[in-house]
Amino acid sequence: MSKLLTLEQWARETYGDHSPGIDTLRRWARESRIFPAPEKHGRTFFVQPTATYIDPTKPIAHAAPAKPRRGSLAEKIMQERGRGKTA
Numbered sequence: 001m002s003k004l005l006t007l008e009q010w011a012r013e014t015y016g017d018h019s020p021g022i023d024t025l026r027r028w029a030r031e032s033r034i035f036p037a038p039e040k041h042g043r044t045f046f047v048q049p050t051a052t053y054i055d056p057t058k059p060i061a062h063a064a065p066a067k068p069r070r071g072s073l074a075e076k077i078m079q080e081r082g083r084g085k086t087a
Contacts, residue, residue: 002048002049002050003049004039004046004047004048004049005046005047005048005049006044006045006046006047007022007025007026007029007038007044007045007046007047008022008025010025010047010049010051011025013049014052014053025045026045028053029045029047031056032054033053033054033055033056034047034051034052034053034054035051035052035054036048036051038051
């Protein structure tokens with residue numbers, strides 16, 4: 001298991017000299033904008049070294065829905081609808 005970093009250490013490693021302030025980092029932790037979520041021990045948040053910031057304004061890409069298996073009931077219904085046989 002890797003060692004946990006404080007929010008300040010994580011920000012310094014992730015953003016370098018232009019890391020956000022501690023108040024911003026704490027707000028991100030409270031609002032679940034860091035994944036995986038930071039752990040709070042006492043008054044200090046600790047983060048996985050591989051954690052990333054999640055921008056809430058950008059949608060998360062979802063996988064395309066799976067196609068029905070061949071011969072499944074859903075596929076048969078879709079074929080019937082294509083032939084004009086609707087209930």
